[in-house]
Amino acid sequence: MMKDFLNRDKFLKILENENFWDIIIIGGGATGIGIALDSSSRGYKTLLLEQSDFSKATSSRSTKLIHGGIRYLAQGNIKLVFEALRERGYLLKNAPHLVRKQKFIIPVFSWKMGIFYWTGLKLYEWLSGSLSFGKSKFLSKNEIIKIIPEINNHKLKGGILYYDGQFDDSRLAINLAQTCVQHGGILLNYFKVKNLIKKNKNKVSGVIACDIETKKEYSILSKIVINATGVFSDSILKMDNNLDSSLSIQPSQGTHIVLNKSFFSSKNAIVIPKTSDERILFCVPWYDHVLVGTTDTFLKKTVIDPIPLEEEIDFILQTFKKYFIFFPEKKDILSAFSGLRPLFISKDNKNKTKDISRNHKLIVSTSGLISIIGGKWTTYRKMAEDTVNKAIEIGKFNNKPSITKNLKIYGSNFFSYNNEYDLYWKKYGEDEWNIKKLIKKNPFLGNTLFSNKKSDYSSLCTEAEVIWMVRYEMARTIEDVLARRFRLLFLNAKKSIEIAPKIANLMAKELSRDKKWEKSQVNSFKKLAMKYYYS
Known part of the structure; x- marks a missing residue:
């Protein structure tokens, strides 16, 4: 059993003795670890390198939702919603210790909007097919007040209850890494890629990386290198001297605040479907607290530890006050955190970040470097499958099918819980x-x-x-x-x-x-x- 655990010293010894790999993945967030798991579970010799801790950046700072995305449904992105709802179902089945069904309520303040939400949620439910989390239903005003006593019931008509998923993002990342190790993969944190190795007509054939703890440098060869560094993808593309002229990575900041559950005691989450700037705001119970967010703010600079902006905090608090009887202030915030989303856009696209697609995109440089950009936590598995399929094509590997749809994630064997x-x-x-x-x-x-x-x-x-x-x-x-x-x-x-x-x-x-x-x-x-x- 001990062989399945994450052991940095053991992995370093393996790296010392094994210098050639089928696939090297740069980046230890949801996408990178997902790719490492898909690759190793197919039997390919796999190494992942992360410059800090696993899920350090974007992947630990989500809204803690495994969902199809009702917002994307409203935008007409049926394909993304359909894909995400399928992946949501696979995750519940494969990681029931971390992913669970969660009741969500959309309060209705006008019958016209109520019919609109009801229609959309029935479509949402239908798209999930046999992997549905439960049937949506309309609740009366009195039922909503009973379930969510803190809600501001002025002009409240009722509400719609539907089901989605909730999870712990960073702990899932750890368990995915452990599952990867079960299948022979090697993952190293605090291991920074400093450059790409190129041979044979300028083709990428490995990386030069440094162990941040020991300062020791390694030249590591591989058939394929995959750039899964999210908002930092441009830094690896620059090493390749092959930045795609038609695409740009647009970082979008999402901020959340955490409050004491006295401000929102319900075990049901609430969705504010249309804020003052036409976004969606979630209020979600999480580990005996309440998580409120998120924002979607254009940023020009990417940093590993983004700081919530004052205007974001003000926006969240003001929106919360419109829908609840309690008025939290900044002094009531127990924690506030921000994450950067890696969105890709055409360089001539002037869309606001909230309108930019959350679909993922694969870019293959002339050097053979594969970069995966965009996407979201819920669809990490499909993103990984698509990326490894492309690696098989570029690297001319013996084609082995992905098995992750039905692969149990480490930790999924657990007790029955009652309190x-x-x-x-x-x-x-x-x-x-x-x-x-x-x-x-x-x-x-x-x-x-x-x-x-x-x-x-x-x-x-x-x-x-x-x-x-x-x-x-x-x-x-x-x-x-x-x-x-x-x-x-x-x-x-x-x-x-x-x-x-x-x-x-x-x-x-x-x-x-x-x-x-x-x-x-x-x-x-x-x-x-x-x-x-x-x-």
Whole structure:
């Protein structure tokens, strides 16, 4: 079983002895890891390199929805919605420990719009076919008030209930990486590609990469190199000296805020279908908190840690106040975070970001470099399948069909859950057993990270989980643990700062680091966390 875990030292040893690969993937977000899984599960020798942590950028900062996209349906993009609804169904089947059905409600304030939404959601339901999550239905005004007591019921006519999916994005990325390892793939975080290797008539034949931790440089050869770096794709295309003149990557920033569930206590999510700037805003229960977002803001510059803009925060708060009886202020925000979406557009396209297609696009350079751009979390599997199919064609591989439609994702074997405590552990799948074995062996590891014993998500976090994340999930920094393994930075930035020193101490012992490392880690994390912190 241990061979299935993420083990950086073990993977480095394999890299030292294996210099030639079928496929090298640059980028460890949803798209890159999905490609690595599709490739390795077909039997191709696969290596993935990520310059920071898995899902560090866009893939950890989603609205936590696995959905067809009712917004894209309104735009007439039936093909994308149909594809996403199919993929939604596959994900629920293959990763039930992280993906679940979620009830959504669209409040109706005019009968005309109610008929419009009802028609659209029936089409949405029909497009999902046998993979439907449930039937939509109309609810009366009194039913809506009972389900969502915080709603502003002035002029409320009723609402429409429909079903979509919810998930934990970063934890799914970790489990996809573990599934890739089960099939022989190798993944390395904190491994930066510095250049492309070209041979044989200027064809890409590998990469020059550096282990950020040791500063050691590697020349790694492969038949195919795939650029799956999302909003940073241009940096790899520039290495290839072959930027496509007709396409441009347009980064769009999506910002979310997290509030205490006292502002929105319902277990049902709510959809505000038409905001003042004609976007959609979601209000979604998530890990005992409420997540509100998102925005869609044009940006000229791509950064790995984007900061929410004041106008985005104001827009979300003002929109929330229009639909609910409580008026949260900036001081009530527990965490605010932004992610960049990698949209592709024609360079003569002047569309607003909200109108740009979320479809994915494959670009094959004359050098043979394959770049995958666009898309969304829900369709990561289909994007990966299409990309590997193209790699087979370009690399002239022995064609093997994709098996990921029915491939169970690591962690999908789990207990039956009946209460909040059990639900806390559900995200680990079968690794719950392994973490609890650590506690059984050393009961002190069962200590929670907070002395405060309030019954919320953070009060359940244990020392054993930190040890597990370092040993078997390749967590290398405090941020890796608190942002993408525990998710605490995204839920409550102040609390994450509070336990940063304890996390650093536990990690230092596991990684054989000194006090200087601990202090540096804590300082770096506090500086980062303050970007999420409004109180």
